[in-house]
Amino acid sequence: MDHDVVVIGAGAAGLMCAITAAARGRRVLVLDHANKVGKKILMSGGGRCNFTNTGTTPANYLSANPHFCKSALARYTPADFIALVDAHGIAWHEKELGQLFCNDSSKQIVRMLLDECAAVGADVRTHCTVERIERPDSGGFHLRTTLGSVECASLVIATGGLSIPSMGASGFGYDVARQFGHDVLPQRAGLVPLTLSGKHQQRLQDLSGVSFEVEARCNGARFRNQLLVTHRGISGPAILQISSYWQPGDDLRLDLLPMHDASSWLALQQRERGNAELRTVLSDVLPKRFAQRLCEVWLPSRPMKQYTPAQLKDIASTLADWPLVASGTEGYRTAEVTLGGVDTDGLSSSTMMSKLVPGLFFIGEVVDVTGWLGGYNFQWAWASGRAAGEVA
Numbered sequence: 001m002d003h004d005v006v007v008i009g010a011g012a013a014g015l016m017c018a019i020t021a022a023a024r025g026r027r028v029l030v031l032d033h034a035n036k037v038g039k040k041i042l043m044s045g046g047g048r049c050n051f052t053n054t055g056t057t058p059a060n061y062l063s064a065n066p067h068f069c070k071s072a073l074a075r076y077t078p079a080d081f082i083a084l085v086d087a088h089g090i091a092w093h094e095k096e097l098g099q100l101f102c103n104d105s106s107k108q109i110v111r112m113l114l115d116e117c118a119a120v121g122a123d124v125r126t127h128c129t130v131e132r133i134e135r136p137d138s139g140g141f142h143l144r145t146t147l148g149s150v151e152c153a154s155l156v157i158a159t160g161g162l163s164i165p166s167m168g169a170s171g172f173g174y175d176v177a178r179q180f181g182h183d184v185l186p187q188r189a190g191l192v193p194l195t196l197s198g199k200h201q202q203r204l205q206d207l208s209g210v211s212f213e214v215e216a217r218c219n220g221a222r223f224r225n226q227l228l229v230t231h232r233g234i235s236g237p238a239i240l241q242i243s244s245y246w247q248p249g250d251d252l253r254l255d256l257l258p259m260h261d262a263s264s265w266l267a268l269q270q271r272e273r274g275n276a277e278l279r280t281v282l283s284d285v286l287p288k289r290f291a292q293r294l295c296e297v298w299l300p301s302r303p304m305k306q307y308t309p310a311q312l313k314d315i316a317s318t319l320a321d322w323p324l325v326a327s328g329t330e331g332y333r334t335a336e337v338t339l340g341g342v343d344t345d346g347l348s349s350s351t352m353m354s355k356l357v358p359g360l361f362f363i364g365e366v367v368d369v370t371g372w373l374g375g376y377n378f379q380w381a382w383a384s385g386r387a388a389g390e391v392a
């Protein structure tokens, strides 16, 4: 088999790259080891695929080089992807914060990408394992695969990150990067629930299922959204977001009353409800069971009128800056993304091509660019796939 471009990985980035390259008249082959394409697209957004975020900016991404993602994101925007979705008649809606979801099913996004591949003649094969990649002296690449030998001029690695190994995730892309002399930055799970242990877990464990709004803060990042207590620790959008900024030992703080200035709110309660106990007052703004637990363990509950100004100040600072000691994360089993990956120093930010090996490209999540929760990771996959497809 002889092709101009071989893309390894038929996920979001790989399929977008294949469509773009084949539309230029390149003979494109996409290879995936899984039994079907786009598995993460299918499971994303609770089955409705949060396919982009209209508010996407480079500030929504983590990378050792925060400038790297700028060029690709600027050249393929959320509006470009929405135009594609619209052209395929896929109905969508905006949830919160610019997050766009399919009205019906994420299957529509996979169908759209496969229809686009078919329209431009990109050949997509599943059940294919790439056993070896060689670079002959004559240039190009020689691949030994379970479907036979494949020659190509350009090779695009779009094999994603390590999250959800049961869905076909592998470290293949990192191995290829190392094989060709690229640095690979350490990986860790991102957008992932945090675990608690010991007394920290015991204090919250039986509140599993309780959810409320917080502002989570860590290492200069802050996210205001829901927290969900789980059997093993904490999750919910605020925690998933902050998990990408947290590492074991880091200081994690929660503002439990993000909608109020805790000091002035407590002073108001003292003036207006002096006979009510703190736990009752807190139950108006927090789930009752959580308010009770706060008062059992962290805040002694008394009638509001009995607190001195200094005691009220202490309570306010606990509520606004609650330290939470997480022990770890749930890891790749449940993480939505992998932080770290192929070092962007070795790649062109406009084309995603290797600076070391002409014709070799890395796109999507395998690269050290990781988005926030909310459609940003797919937008990076589309944009980086497009950038590579324009030149591969």
Ligand SMILES: Cc1cc2nc3c(=O)[nH]c(=O)nc-3n(C[C@H](O)[C@H](O)[C@H](O)COP(=O)(O)OP(=O)(O)OC[C@H]3O[C@@H](n4cnc5c(N)ncnc54)[C@H](O)[C@@H]3O)c2cc1C
Pocket: 008, 009, 010, 011, 012, 013, 014, 031, 032, 033, 034, 037, 038, 039, 040, 041, 043, 044, 045, 046, 049, 050, 051, 052, 128, 129, 130, 158, 159, 160, 161, 163, 164, 167, 168, 169, 170, 171, 172, 335, 336, 337, 363, 364, 365, 366, 374, 375, 376, 377, 378, 379, 381
């Ligand atoms: C549960 C879940 C929900 C998510 N929801 C959202 C969401 O709503 N919005 C959002 O923006 N992001 C979401 N994400 C993140 C998003 O899915 C990824 O960031 C995105 O899919 C990355 O695209 P990619 O093409 O780089 O990799 P992937 O989509 O992971 O595709 C990689 C492909 O490479 C194949 N592959 C891997 N190893 C090999 C190998 N050795 N040989 C051949 N093929 C290989 C895989 O089978 C896969 O098809 C979610 C992730 C998860 C896990």
